[in-house]
Amino acid sequence: xxxPPKSRSRAAPRRAAALPSPASLVAWLRGRxxxxxxxxxxxxxxxxxxxxxxxxxxxxxxxxAVEPAPAPGLIAVALNVPLxxxxxxxxxxxxxxxxxxxxxxxxxxEATQPVRGAARSVRILVSLPLQRLYVFRGETLLATSPxxxxxxxxxxxxxxxxxxxxxVRHFSNLYDNAxxxxxxxxxxDGIALHGGRLPGYPASHGCIRLPQGFARxxxxxxxxxxxxxxxxxxxxxxxxxxxxx
Numbered sequence: 001x002x003x004p005p006k007s008r009s010r011a012a013p014r015r016a017a018a019l020p021s022p023a024s025l026v027a028w029l030r031g032r033x034x035x036x037x038x039x040x041x042x043x044x045x046x047x048x049x050x051x052x053x054x055x056x057x058x059x060x061x062x063x064x065a066v067e068p069a070p071a072p073g074l075i076a077v078a079l080n081v082p083l084x085x086x087x088x089x090x091x092x093x094x095x096x097x098x099x100x101x102x103x104x105x106x107x108x109x110e111a112t113q114p115v116r117g118a119a120r121s122v123r124i125l126v127s128l129p130l131q132r133l134y135v136f137r138g139e140t141l142l143a144t145s146p147x148x149x150x151x152x153x154x155x156x157x158x159x160x161x162x163x164x165x166x167x168v169r170h171f172s173n174l175y176d177n178a179x180x181x182x183x184x185x186x187x188x189d190g191i192a193l194h195g196g197r198l199p200g201y202p203a204s205h206g207c208i209r210l211p212q213g214f215a216r217x218x219x220x221x222x223x224x225x226x227x228x229x230x231x232x233x234x235x236x237x238x239x240x241x242x243x244x245x
Contacts, residue, residue: 122221123245124228126208127235128156131201133210134241135221141238142221145214148198150206157206158230161186163222170194175205182215186228193218193228 122142125134128149135143150156163184170183172190180194193208195215203209208230210218227245235241 122223122226124218124222124226125235125241125245126156126228126230127241128158128202128230128232129234133208134235134238135218136242136245139242141242143214143217144238145210145218146198146200148196148200148204148209149202150204151202154205156202156204156208156230157187157191158232161191161228161230163224163226163228164188165192166219166222166224168219180207181212182210182219184219184222 121137123136125136126132126147126149127134131147131149133145133147134141163186165183165185167183168181170180172178172180174190180192180196182193182195184193186192191206191208193210193215195212196204196207196209198209198211229245231244233244235244
């Protein structure tokens with residue numbers, strides 16, 4: 001007679017029951033012949049298990065990061081390709097060259113320029129009896145020249161006169177549009193220094209005529225600060241002429 005098994009002092013630990021797979025569950029249900037309701041319930045449970053077991057959470061779609069395109073120079077360096085030569089920028093267009101100024105306009109512009117120290121010190125003396133003109137800078141005699149002043153009935157006035165106007169080309173508006181080159185006006189009624197014919201005696205309508213070459217030279221020496229002294233005295237020397245200024 002078999003003896004009853006001895007009781008164990010300690011209960012063996014239970015193993016966790018493994019869950020059946022969906023396939024085994026379907027096979028088990030098919031093997032058992034039960035009513036239609038049981039089969040439908042079993043099929044529903046099996047289908048639910050299959051869906052829950054095979055369902056996976058879709059991974060979030062991530063767009064690839066768009067990297068900036070490398071510069072052409074970096075690509076050329078990486079590939080060891082020689083870079084094309086740099087094209088230098090075109091040079092700036094040269095400034096337009098001003099058109100040459102006509103001599104008449106240049107002289108007129110020169111006449112309106114600020115007076116410089118050398119021109120300030122130029123003084124002129126005209127002796128009517130001697131029909132001669134003297135040009136001084138300080139006490140130095142720069143030049144002297146014969147002149148032709150106003151004839152009888154058109155006497156040249158005496159006194160001290162500043163230069164009021166200078167024009168290289170000028171024509172008289174009183175006497176038949178007569179030319180008066182290198183004109184330097186002394187009075188508002190038309191008395192002026194200018195180039196003209198010198199017969200050797202007073203022959204003008206009051207102006208002081210000068211030789212053409214000397215009129216051009218004198219025009220460049222004077223300014224609006226130059227004072228012209230016209231006298232009826234006869235200086236015997238340049239020193240005496242200077243005292244009459």
